[in-house]
Amino acid sequence: MTTNQPQILRPASYVYGQWHTAKDGQTLYDAIYGRPVAIISSEGVDFAQALAYGREQGAALRKLTFHTRARMLRSLGTYLLERKEDYYALNLLTGATRRDGWVDIEGGIGTLFSYSSMARRELPDERFLPDGKVEVLGKGGTFVGRHILVPRDGVAVQINAYNFPVWGMLEKFAPAFIAGMPSLVKPAPQTAYLTERVVRDIIASGLIPEGALQLVTGDPGDLLSHVEEQDMVAFTGSAATAQKLRVHPNIVARNVPFMTEADSLNASVLGLSVRPEDPEFTLFIKEVAREITGKAGQKCTAIRRPLVPRDRVDAVVEALRKELAKVTLGDPARDDVRMGALVSVEQRERVRGTLEQLQRDAEIVIGGGESELLGGDREKGAFLDPTVLLCRDPLNARGPHELEAFGPVATLMPYDTLDDAVQLAKMGRGSLAASVITHDRAEATELVLGMASTHGRLLVLNRDNAGESTGHGSPLPQLKHGGPGRAGGGEELAGIAGVKHHMNKVAVQADPTTLMAVTREYVPGAEVQEDVIHPFRKSFDEIQPGDSLLTHRRTVTEADIVNFAGLTGDHFYAHVDEIGAKEGIFGKRVAHGYFLISAAAGQFVSAAPGPVLANYGLESLRFIEPVGIGDTIRTRLTCKRKIRKELRPGETRPTGVVEWRSEITNQHGQLVATYDILTLVERARDGFDPPAEPQPQGQGAEA
Known part of the structure; x- marks a missing residue:
């Protein structure tokens, strides 16, 4: 543990090929002791020039093949892993434990490896992607058509949330880069210094083309006023902010694609068939506790509404109380601390305000006080104890289905039938993720199919997959991260679908031989x-x-x-x-x-x-x-x-x-x-192959 005053950082922006540091700006404070940690500002950044630079430089990126870009990502992932300890050190200042940082830092870098692998396995070594089958458009077979995907000519503007300063950037950057689209990253100010540190290493590595990644720290200014038709905007954050940005006059006028991944009131359902002595009961308790305390509850996929059979409410409350009692709160630099702080005192006060509103429909049954703190400052730091509420009549309540306390808070909701559980889950009006904990396959099927229309991802957890499951709150590069309704209606990751999202789909109509020349794939009927x-x-x-x-x-x-x-x-x-x-x-x-x-x-x-x-x-x-x-x-x-x-x-x-x-x-x-x-x-060995192993020399070996 250390209480020494950290060096005050000055995160810079990287735009139009140079680092830009403003003289004055917003002061950021560490989440544990409330000490000044960084000063950020985007003053002096020309956003129109930054976007124009990205579009111009993007031509070089678009000329590379999918496989070439994928190899660059793989090399970049290796480069960043070698420097991960620098990121972990800054991660502690955000209030996150090392375990929280692992999800963010190594999870983010792992996304680079995942997309590199998927691209080399599933995409051709070309600059374009033939999509779907060849359609025969004429009776004689001389007129055919097929879709192809090509990179957009613009910049992917990525506005990220504060809770995952590394993963949040890389999970957007990776599919955009594979698609051949340069990124302009705008991190949330509270943790921008960690994002900047990673970007600084990416630029220093020289492993990606110039202009493929730009960074703006501080205020976004009039950035969205300069986006054009070939650009894209991806936003992660609150649903309220997303609604404002989505209707920005320039975005509407130019019909700029806008993708949202918003916070949502995710549910976890304990099956009716599960008894307290079953393994699934223990899995449910541990999963809810982990989602309440991981990142101090600051996860867009965290469990906000655990749904439990009415006759098991008391057992769940008691088990959760015991599990959460094991959680030690304090300075995440200490080995004996399991949960750190929220990102800022301002965020803590917002969560407290929402807690007060939630108590109109629910009562606090766990937490609500201040436990012993192992390091840190209660007033200047942003600590908040894990808190569980109980809403006894959730079908007739509004607050727990509308208000999100973006911190270590969850509201238990009892249900009587599976139909009730489905209805409660849907009352969140669209969620990123939900989980169903049961070993009864019929029960799981009914819940999954009932909840599917309002969710982006559904996890069925039981004794058979618990050993390998990544958990309720863990998005994976291969699967969709997004959700309908309140969750934003966006779709990030999802394997190669995330790459295709950054490309333009065009139908090409021609004779078979010409279509074969364009797509470099044989077309039936071609010469x-x-x-x-x-x-x-x-x-x-x-x-x-x-x-x-x-x-x-x-x-x-x-x-x-x-x-x-x-x-x-x-x-x-x-x-x-x-x-x-x-x-x-x-x-x-x-x-x-x-x-x-x-x-x-x-x-x-x-x-x-x-x-x-x-x-x-x-x-x-x-x-x-x-x-x-x-x-x-x-x-x-x-x-x-x-x-x-x-x-x-x-x-x-x-x-x-x-x-x-x-x-x-x-x-x-x-x-x-x-x-x-x-x-x-x-095939012949080429420049992308590792050097050939030297042949043995000496007696009995050919020279």
Whole structure:
């Protein structure tokens, strides 16, 4: 523990390629002892110039491929992790414990790794993203269309809340960066010094293009007056502030996309079937206690309304009292402190004011006083003890469903039926997250489907998944973070959907060959390239979309069908029963569908060793026309697209995946079956691969 006066920081803004520090500004105080910790200001920042600079510099970012941007994010994540202890030190000044800081700091950096991985796994190594299937728009197949996604030409303006100064920035920055859109970050003033420290390291790293990230500390001034049609605005904070910003005259006039992630009155439902002796009861108590005390309750996803069966209210109150009694309050720099302070004295007073209003409909059953403080200052610091209220008639109350005490406060609500629980959950008018704690699958299903329309994320927690569950209040990069109604109607993260949100979707209509040239993916009906070199004899670098092979013909015989049935054990009547087959839908015996695939492989495979190393998979298989005894088949194999694979630890042979379109036709030219084949193909080592391991030298080794 330390009580020494910390150095007063002067967080700067980083705009139009330079750091900008104002002489005077707003003084910020640490949340534990109330000492001056930082002075921030955006005085002198030209917001119009900053946005124009981002749009201009963004051209370089847009020219990079998804994979290149993803590799940059991965390197940046590694760079920031090496400096995390600097961030943890500043984190303590915000009133948060190290455990709270782990969610913010390492959780935020982890988002960079997650988006890097998802982009390299799910997106092509291109600057654009083909979206959906090719639509045939003309009877003759010469007029087709497809959607593609391209980066917007503007800047992603990101206005963040104070409670997660690192994660709140990086969870918006990561998908925008992958999409090719530069970010201008405006953190909340209370914790802007921590955001600035991370941004300072990002800029110093030199790992991302100039202009890809700008930072404005202090007041946002007339920033929103200068956004344009290609820009976007993403806001995290209170629903009231979101409503004001959403109708900013310039945003409305220019139809600028505005995304909100607002605080919400999230619920957690203890199932009717759960008894105090069940594991789920203990899970519920621990989850509610953790959400009340984590970040001192300053989480947009925190549990504000625990819903419990009426006959278990007393048991829940007693168990929660015991659990919260373990929580020590004080200076988060101390190892024996489990909960720190709110971010500021002003925030503490706002929470106290809301608590007074909540008591019109509810009574305090836990807390409400001042426990022993382990370090810190009760008056100058922003401490508030965990507090639990009980609203005995929640269906007829208003306050607990409308007022959010953004701190260590929750209001218990009893319910009698599952329908009542669903109704109570919906009375929050839209929430980011809710949880259902039960081991009864029917009960879970009824609650989930009942609550789904007004929530962005639903967690079902029980004894089976508790060991791996990330908890009620933890958004994940792979899943949606947002919610309808009061929660803002926005959608952040959600895996690649978060990337697509920053891109413009355009429908491209053309002939198949032109569309293939634009999208760099084979389009059925497009001109193909055939030469004397078998496609399987070409390396990953040599093969191109549209390269094709039309095989020799093969007539299917009765022996083929009988032998395949004997080999596989598939004696389905349509293949081997003459009488049954005549009475079936085909009117005759037909070849097995999987025989056709096997026969096609025999037609197009090149048997000798070569660049093709393995069959990687088969997708989108459809059987279209039956093939009977005496029918003749042939196969066209066409390169559809290529996907570069990165070398994994221990791998020495660079490879890529080639997706082939396989079309089997009969003697009448009718399509019999179609599917995509994935092959693992050797490629040349490139600049993105790690250096090759040196070959051993000495006796018995080749030089």
